[in-house]
Amino acid sequence: MPGQPFPISGPIPPEDIVDREDFLDSLETRLADGQSVVLAGPRRTGKTSLAHEVLRRLGKRGFYTGAVDLFRVTDRRELAFAVIDACLQNRTGLRKTAATLQERLKTLAGSAKLAVKLHDVEFDFRYLGEEPDEKELLHYALDLPERLAQADGRSMVVVFDEFQDAGTVADERIYKLMRSYFQNHRKVSYLFLGSKEGLMKRLFSRESEAFFRFAVILPLPPIPVDAWTAYISGKFAQAGLSVNEERVPEIVRLTGGHPQDTMLLCAELYRIGGIGSGRLSLDAVRMAYEQTMVLLGPMFDEMLFELAPRADQRKVLKRIARGEAVYSGGGRAAEIKRALDALGSKALIEKNGRGAYRFLEPLFRDHVLRVLD
Numbered sequence: 001m002p003g004q005p006f007p008i009s010g011p012i013p014p015e016d017i018v019d020r021e022d023f024l025d026s027l028e029t030r031l032a033d034g035q036s037v038v039l040a041g042p043r044r045t046g047k048t049s050l051a052h053e054v055l056r057r058l059g060k061r062g063f064y065t066g067a068v069d070l071f072r073v074t075d076r077r078e079l080a081f082a083v084i085d086a087c088l089q090n091r092t093g094l095r096k097t098a099a100t101l102q103e104r105l106k107t108l109a110g111s112a113k114l115a116v117k118l119h120d121v122e123f124d125f126r127y128l129g130e131e132p133d134e135k136e137l138l139h140y141a142l143d144l145p146e147r148l149a150q151a152d153g154r155s156m157v158v159v160f161d162e163f164q165d166a167g168t169v170a171d172e173r174i175y176k177l178m179r180s181y182f183q184n185h186r187k188v189s190y191l192f193l194g195s196k197e198g199l200m201k202r203l204f205s206r207e208s209e210a211f212f213r214f215a216v217i218l219p220l221p222p223i224p225v226d227a228w229t230a231y232i233s234g235k236f237a238q239a240g241l242s243v244n245e246e247r248v249p250e251i252v253r254l255t256g257g258h259p260q261d262t263m264l265l266c267a268e269l270y271r272i273g274g275i276g277s278g279r280l281s282l283d284a285v286r287m288a289y290e291q292t293m294v295l296l297g298p299m300f301d302e303m304l305f306e307l308a309p310r311a312d313q314r315k316v317l318k319r320i321a322r323g324e325a326v327y328s329g330g331g332r333a334a335e336i337k338r339a340l341d342a343l344g345s346k347a348l349i350e351k352n353g354r355g356a357y358r359f360l361e362p363l364f365r366d367h368v369l370r371v372l373d
Ligand SMILES: Nc1ncnc2c1ncn2[C@@H]1O[C@H](COP(=O)(O)OP(=O)(O)OP(=O)(O)O)[C@@H](O)[C@H]1O
Pocket: 007, 008, 009, 010, 011, 012, 016, 017, 018, 019, 020, 042, 043, 044, 045, 046, 047, 048, 049, 050, 195, 223, 259, 260, 263, 264
C-alpha cells in the first residue's frame, strides 16, 4: 500500500511508536546501567519495535549493540554465527560479517583487511571452514560480546528476540550454557524478548530454570485511548485529512487499543477513503472494522486451530467471549481452571477481577463469537 501512513507490520519507525516514551526511557536506563531485562508480551504488541528503538538510542550514545532473532535460526551453528555477526557488525559495519569473511577469504587481500580489523578479538578463521567444531564455535560466540566490549572499552547491549525458541533451536541445555557465559559478562547487558509469555516467565522466574532471576521482567503496559486518539488524528492530518476527533475513540474501543489491530483498522479506514469528506462516519469505521476482521481471519483461525485438540479450552474461550461466567454451564472445575491457565499463558485472555476474564485482543473475541457460536 504505497503512501499508506499507518505502519502495519514489523518493527516500526520511532515516530509511529505510540505512547512508549516512559517505557523506552526506563528500558534504556536499565540496560545502560547493566541490568538485563525481559520483555514478554502477546504477539504483535511492539516488542521488536521497542528493542530496535532502544538499541538505536544506545548506539547513538556510544554503546555497542547487537540483535539475534532466534526465530530465524534453525540450529546451534546458525545461532553461533548470528551472535558472532551481531557482535562483529559493531567493528566492521557489515551485517553479515561471517558470510562476508567467508567470501573474502577467497581473496587474500580481502581477508587480510578484515583480519586486521578483528585481530585482537582473536577471531579464528577456522570457524569459517566447512565444518567447524560446533561446540567450540558456540562457546566462542557466547563469550564474544564481553570479549569485544572489553577489547574496545565499550559497553554492549544484546537483544535476543523470540528467546523462548532457543530451546527448540538447540535443546534445553542451551539455556544453561548461555547463562554460564552471560552471568560473567560485566560490560554486557541483555534484553530478552518473547511472545510466549508463559514460557518466558517460567524461564526467568522458576527456581529450577537456568535463567532464574537473571533479568527483571517488565510488563508492556496498554496504550491509553488518549494517546491513540492524538496519534491517529495527527496521522490523518499529516495526510491532509482532518477528522472529527470525538469519533476516533470508537476505533480504539473496537480494537481495545491492541497495537497492530488498531494500526490495521486505521490503514483500512485510510484505504477505503473513510474520511474523504473530512468527517469520520461510523459507517466508515464499521466498514474498516469488517475489512480488518477479514484480514485477520486466517491468523485467528490458526490460533483456534492450535486449540482444536483441547475442546475444554475452546469451550472456556467461547464462554468468555459471550460474557458468561466461566464456571457455569457444566464441566469439572479443575478442568476449567486448567483451561483458563493454559489460555492465560498463551496470552489470549487475562483475569479481570474475581472469576472474570477477558480477551486481550477484542477482535479475536469477535472472531470467536462469529465462528464458534
Ligand atoms: N507502540 C506502538 N504504537 C503503534 N503501533 C504499534 C506499537 N507497537 C506495535 N505496533 C504495531 O504492531 C506491529 C507489530 O510490532 P512489532 O513487530 O514490534 O511487535 P512484536 O511484539 O515484536 O510482534 P511479534 O510477536 O509478531 O514478534 C507494528 O507493525 C505496528 O503496526
